[in-house]
Amino acid sequence: MRKGMSEDNGPDIGKYTLKAEKHDAKDLPEIEDKYKQAFLDVGYDPQGAERSGSFLQVDHSVLCSKVMQEGVEIMSTTDALEKYSWLSDYWWHAVAPGKDVYTQQVDRKQTHGYFLRTLPGVKTTYPLQSCLFIGQEGLSQNVHNIVIAEEGSELHIITGCSVAEKVRSALHLGVSEFYVKKNAKITFTMIHNWAPEVEVRPRSGIIVEENGVFIGNYVCLDPVKDLQMYPVTYCKKNARATSQSIIYASKDSKIDIGSKMVLSGENSRAQIISRVVAADHADVTARGILIGSAPNVKAHLECIGLMLSDTARIYSVPELEATVKDAELSHEAAVGRISEEEIAYLTARGLSEEEAAGAIVRGFLNVDIEGLPAALGAQVRQMIRMSAEALE
């Protein structure tokens, strides 16, 4: 067990209820209207403009699973299990059900989740959007998601997780299993917008087959009580994987994030990039591990932290493990404060010190998100920018 990853300190599942009020599809217009802003903040557009499909789950009710492009499938995993007997080959295949108490809980008491799939050769024109939303105080939402890009297909997803403004405390458990088939590509951009008393335990596994590409982006700029996740990506021959995280941790947030890349196929490539800002009393652990176990693999890890407070903490843990002589693994980790020289430079252009510090923090979080379709990339940048504008 890694330091700081002890389950004993994690959320107490028993504290939360599994009893959720049932929402009906006929309530959808009312719900969309009520939570419109919250949905938009995490990239979910109820209008579904420029989307290849939409999935919306509020509490334990799947309210929308709409397909807008042929060759794309969107439904709840509960429905998918009934429809496809072969799905058992993918169920708990990239994540082990007995991994920890949270995966066990999702295994025993699953409350839907999404199934997204592109058929062979299909490329999504627009991204698919999904949103997992908690509207009920004290609820435990236990989703199990499956995402499959069949051979030669391309699947872009923007997904948001959020809670209603009135919700203070809730638990979100999410198991996500991704399968990128031969020559396929998935980009997965996840935006979290929790509340100061919400606890979150995503558990993800990603299998990238030969020549496949997986790009995962994670954005979390609002306070959360306790969030821990550590997706594991397995790269087969010639596969490419990227994980980028953009975190602004404030108030009493406790965040433990990271990625593990297992390069088990020859000539596979991976990179992990994280940008972490810690303010107020936030406590952030930023991990990353690269494991090179096949010839000619190459991977890089870049983990940069910015401290804004004397009562915050950033604990950065980059790890490299090579088991073959031809593995090329590297890392770069740094934690620092806002540079006085940079502030002075901006004040010389007429900004006040406060404005300069704000611009530098926004710039720090403004990471180029590679591999997304241009329109989606621009939208995600715009969302990060708007959230960053609202900071402090």
Next chain:
Amino acid sequence: MLEIRSLDLEVDGRPVLKDLNLTIKEGESHVLLGPNGSGKTSLLLGILGFPKYKVTGGSIIFKGEDITGLSTAERVKLGMGIAFQHPPVIRGIKLGEMVDLCKGDTSQQITQETRTLAKKLHFSDEFLERDVNAGFSGGEIKRSEIMQLMAQDPDFVMLDEPDSGVDIENMELIGDMIGELLHRRIRPSKRTASGLIITHLATITNYIEVDWAHVMLNGMIACSGNPNRIISDIMKGGYGKCVRECQKTMDRI
């Protein structure tokens, strides 16, 4: 425009300027020469009011106002601007956005006006998308700094070695742009912008004419006078000889 009276300046408790006096009138451009470590850059940053540069004596009067206690941003708002010699890289802020910031535009959209200005400085639209100073060459840094100044359009322009490490082609463009900033291309009576230029080898004076030259030694202005004479003295006999020659004439005055 600028009047510095008996200025004492400290950096981290170490005195860097002693009893320094300097007056720059409206429309005048001055060059500041002197060996490394003589305090030239400290003077510029002191005038600009960087927090690390503490005034321990004397005062700085700008446009008739005592600005000794004002912050850098306040001084800039009054009409000061600077081109740095070694500006820092700022991640995530694009050069184009920075130019807009100089005009007080915080929309983070690169404006058409900025694109037009960039062309004048031989920057492409793509270059404006790069993070400020990240991987810029020496010449690119100079041009980028001058472009930011042109967007700011200050009345008092400070330039820290705009001519060091610049190839001849860039130098001509830089000379042109500085000439424009300092109103050197219009009749003396119409000039309202003033300038103070640090130059190591006085290369810039081949491109623009200036009104005064000063030599700094050990945190003091050791001599001042006609730029042609001072520069030729330095070229012939170094700073020491120049200062000795200069002081003879100054004594006579």
